[in-house]
Structure formats: C-alpha cells, structure tokens
Amino acid sequence: MIKSNEEVRGVSLKVYNTKTNQKEEFIPLDGNNVGMYVCGPTVYGYPHLGHAKSYISFDIIFRYLKYLGYNVKYVQNITDVGHLVGDADSGESKVEKQAKIEKIDPYQIAYKYEISYFECMEKLNILKPDISCRATGHIIEIIEMIETLVKKGYAYVTKENNVYFDIEKFKDYGKLSNRSLDDTLSGERISVADDKKRPEDFALWKFASDSHLMKWPSPWGVGYPGWHIECSVMAKKYLGDTFDIHGGGMDNIFPHHECEVAQSECANGCEFVKYFIHNNLVTVNGQKMGKSLGNFITLPDLFEKYDPLIIRFFTLLSQYRRPTDFDDNKLTEAVKSYKSISKAISKSRLVKQNENFEKDEEIENIKNKFLEAMSDDFNTALAISYLYEITKIINTTKDDNKLININHFIDEVVSPILGLDFNEEKNEKTLDDSLINYIIKLRNKAREEKRYDTSDDIRDTLLSLGIILNDSKDGTNYELK
Numbered sequence: 001m002i003k004s005n006e007e008v009r010g011v012s013l014k015v016y017n018t019k020t021n022q023k024e025e026f027i028p029l030d031g032n033n034v035g036m037y038v039c040g041p042t043v044y045g046y047p048h049l050g051h052a053k054s055y056i057s058f059d060i061i062f063r064y065l066k067y068l069g070y071n072v073k074y075v076q077n078i079t080d081v082g083h084l085v086g087d088a089d090s091g092e093s094k095v096e097k098q099a100k101i102e103k104i105d106p107y108q109i110a111y112k113y114e115i116s117y118f119e120c121m122e123k124l125n126i127l128k129p130d131i132s133c134r135a136t137g138h139i140i141e142i143i144e145m146i147e148t149l150v151k152k153g154y155a156y157v158t159k160e161n162n163v164y165f166d167i168e169k170f171k172d173y174g175k176l177s178n179r180s181l182d183d184t185l186s187g188e189r190i191s192v193a194d195d196k197k198r199p200e201d202f203a204l205w206k207f208a209s210d211s212h213l214m215k216w217p218s219p220w221g222v223g224y225p226g227w228h229i230e231c232s233v234m235a236k237k238y239l240g241d242t243f244d245i246h247g248g249g250m251d252n253i254f255p256h257h258e259c260e261v262a263q264s265e266c267a268n269g270c271e272f273v274k275y276f277i278h279n280n281l282v283t284v285n286g287q288k289m290g291k292s293l294g295n296f297i298t299l300p301d302l303f304e305k306y307d308p309l310i311i312r313f314f315t316l317l318s319q320y321r322r323p324t325d326f327d328d329n330k331l332t333e334a335v336k337s338y339k340s341i342s343k344a345i346s347k348s349r350l351v352k353q354n355e356n357f358e359k360d361e362e363i364e365n366i367k368n369k370f371l372e373a374m375s376d377d378f379n380t381a382l383a384i385s386y387l388y389e390i391t392k393i394i395n396t397t398k399d400d401n402k403l404i405n406i407n408h409f410i411d412e413v414v415s416p417i418l419g420l421d422f423n424e425e426k427n428e429k430t431l432d433d434s435l436i437n438y439i440i441k442l443r444n445k446a447r448e449e450k451r452y453d454t455s456d457d458i459r460d461t462l463l464s465l466g467i468i469l470n471d472s473k474d475g476t477n478y479e480l481k
Contacts, residue, residue, distance in 0.1 A: 017275045079135055162205065205218060231256070280322055
C-alpha cells in the first residue's frame, strides 16, 4: 500500500494537476523517487522574462521536493531543431532563421544561445537539471518512436515523405486541454499542410529541402523531426514510459503537451504522465510581452539594471499559477522589500551562535506556516509573507535565543527552498555592480549617437565617485580607485 506524504513526512503536499484541473495529493509512482521533465528553451535568442518565470517556478518545485527528502531526477531539454516559426508544422526553423540573420551556422546559433541561457539561469540561482538533453542528440531514438507509431497505425507517411500523427486514431486527443476534435480548428497553432489527411494532424517528421541546413537520413528520406516528438522521446529515454511530473508554461498545454500525450501513450501503450504542472505567463505593464509590442525584455538587458536575485524574489511574490506583471514601480518596491528583509537577517546574524539553543515556539509556528504554504501547491507568495513577520520580530526582540532560532530557520529552511541569499553586504555589492553597468550602457549609447558631451559627462561623474572606466575594442569595463 502506498503511504501518503503526511504519513511519511508529516506534511501533505498538494499540487495542481492540469490533467484533472484540481489540487491533488502528490504521491510518486516509485516510493521516494520522483521523475520530473520540464520543457526547456528553444535556443534561437537570448533568454527573456518568460524564461525567468518558468524556470524559477520549476526550480522551486525541484528544491522543495528535495527538501522533503525525495530523490528527484530532473530532466530538461534544449530544443535546437524542429521548432518552426509560429509553432507551425511547415515553414522555417526558428534556429535557422536566426542563423541567416546573424550569418552564421545554425549549430553556432543553438550553442551561442544555450550558453547564454545557462549563464542567466545561474545568475538567477536556478539549480541545474540532472540531465540537460539536446534534441539533435536523439535523432536515432526519435526515428525509432516514429517507426513504432507508423507500424501501430497511429501515423502515416505521405508522398512528400512527411510523417504525420493521425489524431482520429487516438480517441483521447484533447483530454489534457479539455478540447474535443471539433474544437481543434484548422490552422489553430497547427499549420495546415497540403499533404495531411486532416488539418489537425501534426508532424512527426518533415522532409528537408536542399536549402534546409539541419537534416538527417531516415526511412522516409532526408529530413528533421517535428517539435512535439522530441520531448516524448527524451522523456522516455531518461524517465521511462510513465513518470511523475511534466512541466512547462501554460502556452505549452496545447498543442505541445497535448501532442506529447497522444504520441507517447500510443507508442508506449500506457499513461504518459501522472501530474502535469503549468506555470502562468508574464505581462509587462499589464500587456502581454512580445517583440511586436516593443516590450520584449531579455534577461541580459534586465540584469544590467537589476540584481538577478531581485528578479527571482519579485517572481516568487506571485504563486507560479498566477501571472507575473513586470513594471519598474513594482520592481522598485521589490528591491525595498528584499533589502529590508536582508538588513534584518544580517542584524540577527550578529548574535553569537549556540548549537545548544532551545526551540522558540513563536519561530516554530512561523516555520510551520511557511512549510504549510509551500505544501499548498508551492505558494511562495504566502510563504514570503511570513518573512515580513520574521523581519518585525528581529527589529523588536532582544531575545538572543529567538534570533538564533531565526538564523536556523533562514539557513536550513528558507534559503534552500526559495534559493535566496539574504546577505545584505553581498546584495548591496551586486546591486551597485548592476547599476554601474547600466550607466555604462547609457554612456555607450550616447557615444554611438555621437552625443560626446553626454558620454564625457557620465565618464567624469563616475570618475569623481571613484569609478574608472576602461574602454577597449571588447567593450567598456570599470575599476574602483
């Protein structure tokens, strides 16, 4: 008999399962072992705010499961082929399109932006997945799964040497996104190709023309995989036919995850995933973020203005299933809150530590409430609210034993779970560094626009503050006098 979390850990972990549209108790398939797969980035551009929201959210889930004592195998893919512009089934690859713009090889594009992605994730203090797998490294397994689907009659090959999944053969298609076949309208995120039996069928393998740069030999001719099949194959390889958690943004529910369910359950003959978890999306000043709206913000640009840990803290102020609206006023308030908490915790660390301290009932109650919030579908917003109670206690108490309890709570519970470093001195230094780099960026822009009076004024003002700018062919850096 499978035991509940409460019986084993003294806590009942509830997660919102998109499959059932309700919170459920989290009980892994294999005792203490948890398999988690999260859809990673398509590497054709610098990571942006949406990536921060998604991967901070699943980092929290990863951290909390580990805190509860689970052995978590976290797999995250890198999509470096097959993801077409507009999430379509035909047309141009996002990676290849960017390669043409930058006039370099598509493999260079993928590697360049993969490096940028991991650099940004590290700055956000996001733990690395146990396995990070590229789609291009799994072409053999992708072909094998497609062959299985064709053999079982769930997929068909066209005269153009494309292979499509026949959604009418899978009667449960739409069960994840709560759509019927009638709801899956022609052209809705799944483009209509002339050689499909029906518009709703999605691509498993596409024939590659001579102009297509990323292509491989297959039983159906030279081509490349569809976007959806890649995740099904990599999840199966590293986590098995059925695993515990599949995560991604809400925009992945349909068609991506819906198609994954269909092809995986047909190929493997069993349930694909027990719990589907999806984070909400990002808006900027109340508007959906998008390049066409001119409000698209990359993380490297944002980090020049804000400490990455402030971005992390700000993201955690909303529960992962809630949208996150970024604007400078809200971020400014987040800076104040984070500094206030950090200042108080730095003050509590001045007390002499004593490992023989007595547990403080007030702090234990706050700790329990913090963990209850995290166990209620990873409610970081509520959990962080209890840190304001801690701040108030630090600023008013003269009880050293209480402060020692607080230090243990922060070091052993809060920081490992939230991934936040409440080191006031370090945070101030990082914030100063981000601010100086932002000012340097403004100076460089003035120089590009030949506003030399402005650029010289910025340089001289920084020099008067003890900051020396060094210009070189590689850019501008600074040193302190």
